[in-house]
Amino acid sequence: MFSQSPSLGEFDLIQHFFKAESDAMLSEENLPISLGIGDDCALLQTLPNEEIAITSDMLVSGKHFFADTNPEWLGHKALAVNLSDLAAMGAKPLGFTLAIALPEVNSKWLESFSKGLFAIAKTYSCPLIGGDTTAGPLNICITAFGSVPKGKSIRRSGATIGDDIWVSGSVGDARLTLAALRHEIGIEKTDLELIQSRMHQPTPRVHLGIALRDIASAALDISDGLLGDLKHILKASKVDGRVFLAELPKSAYLLQQSEQIQNQFAACGGDDYELCFTAPSTQRETIAQIGHKLNLALTRIGHIQAMKNAESSIELIATDGNLLNEQETATLLKSFDHFA
Ligand SMILES: [Mg+2]
Structure with missing residues (x-):
């Protein structure tokens, strides 16, 4: 070697x-x-x-x-x-x-x-x-x-109907940093210095993963963007998901941006290296305790539901509580592509 x-x-x-x-x-x-x-x-x-x-x-x-x-x-x-x-x-x-x-x-x-x-x-x-x-x-x-x-690994294929969908930490800051470095958005220099570690020095959620062994039904880490990665769980588990955009955990820095940017970066921005996982609703209290013990925000962002079509899909609920139609969903994803 x-x-x-x-x-x-x-x-x-x-x-x-x-x-x-x-x-x-x-x-x-x-x-x-x-x-x-x-x-x-x-x-x-x-x-x-x-x-x-x-x-x-x-x-x-x-x-x-x-x-x-x-x-x-x-x-x-x-x-x-x-x-x-x-x-x-x-x-x-x-x-x-x-x-x-x-x-x-x-x-x-x-x-x-x-x-x-x-x-x-x-x-x-x-x-x-x-x-x-x-x-x-x-x-x-x-x-x-x-x-x-043996038998305790958390795979992508274990999500079942009725499970909650969770995400650790906050999402979208790595994408926010990239956008700031590319001058696509304006951000205070001091703020950029504080958030850029989210892109350059991500924290792997090793202790969380170990703590979730007997609790999560499926998990993965978010490298390509929350929704895109969540889809891998849905596909492997042969289920659909429903996600509430208002529930996505965003940092104070991301919250200063327009609602459209917030949603795009939190839902689709890559490089977050947070964990997205599913768990039965009976585990909510235990998961809250794990988050408390690790001093890490764990946020319930949606749930797993039965497949409606031949392929797994995600229903997105807008901040006003309405279901995004196909075109609105496509717009959210497409406007992100503009940055990519
Ligand atoms: Mg991975």
């Missing part, structure tokens, strides 16, 4: 740099890793009656982030998006591998990237256990491993 093309002697530096941080973490914490970086493979200790959850995400310069993005933010986000996927399944992080292509060996960039990467790795006790480096256009690929007791 952490092999590199032989002509790239400089990459030894990277290897040693990442390995030192990784070794330090493994020796400081009692983690279920038998062997970290240094051999052909890393070894994870598999626990009896546990399943291994595996997820992989690739971040490509110019497509997923601006080339001049602060490398510390990038290190954070590259691992955060993977931890968010583990959280969505109710899995506890075990470790991750990093495959990275770099256009040049810039030790200042690497130092900053690795600062962000290892800070979040330590927060969630998820060590780097291997990887690969090569020269090429900047491209960061992380594969994360987690564990979940």
Whole structure:
């Protein structure tokens, strides 16, 4: 692991740099890793009656982030998006591998990237256990491993008619940040400084995912936009959903925008990395307690209903209580596309 093309002697530096941080973490914490970086493979200790959850995400310069993005933010986000996927399944992080292509060996960039990467790795006790480096256009690929007791993973296919639909935190701030950076909307500079971490340094809801193991019937993390992602649950569960736009949790910053922008960004803005989940209405009190314990807003935004057509769909209820017709729904989604 952490092999590199032989002509790239400089990459030894990277290897040693990442390995030192990784070794330090493994020796400081009692983690279920038998062997970290240094051999052909890393070894994870598999626990009896546990399943291994595996997820992989690739971040490509110019497509997923601006080339001049602060490398510390990038290190954070590259691992955060993977931890968010583990959280969505109710899995506890075990470790991750990093495959990275770099256009040049810039030790200042690497130092900053690795600062962000290892800070979040330590927060969630998820060590780097291997990887690969090569020269090429900047491209960061992380594969994360987690564990979940057998049969306890939260899948997309478990939502049933009558379940509530919930979302954690607030939605739309990452999209708001992007719109501000693109000068599509006006926002106070100080406000932008406060909200931009929502886009650059998202918080994976790892503790929430674990707490929801016996409570949620289905879950996923919101990477592409709340409604679009919710549709994946509906489709996998063969049900419809009804969502109340007025109930979508929005930050004080988003609430300063027009109602149209609020709805668009909260309902369709991507990169939120909050969890959207469903649960029987009998779990409302327990879910409120979990939110209280984690100091995290958990908001009921709608419910699951029977399928009306051959394909799963979402009914949207406007702030005035009226059902959005097909055209109004299309307009909401289309006006968002204008920004995309
Ligand atoms: Mg996901």
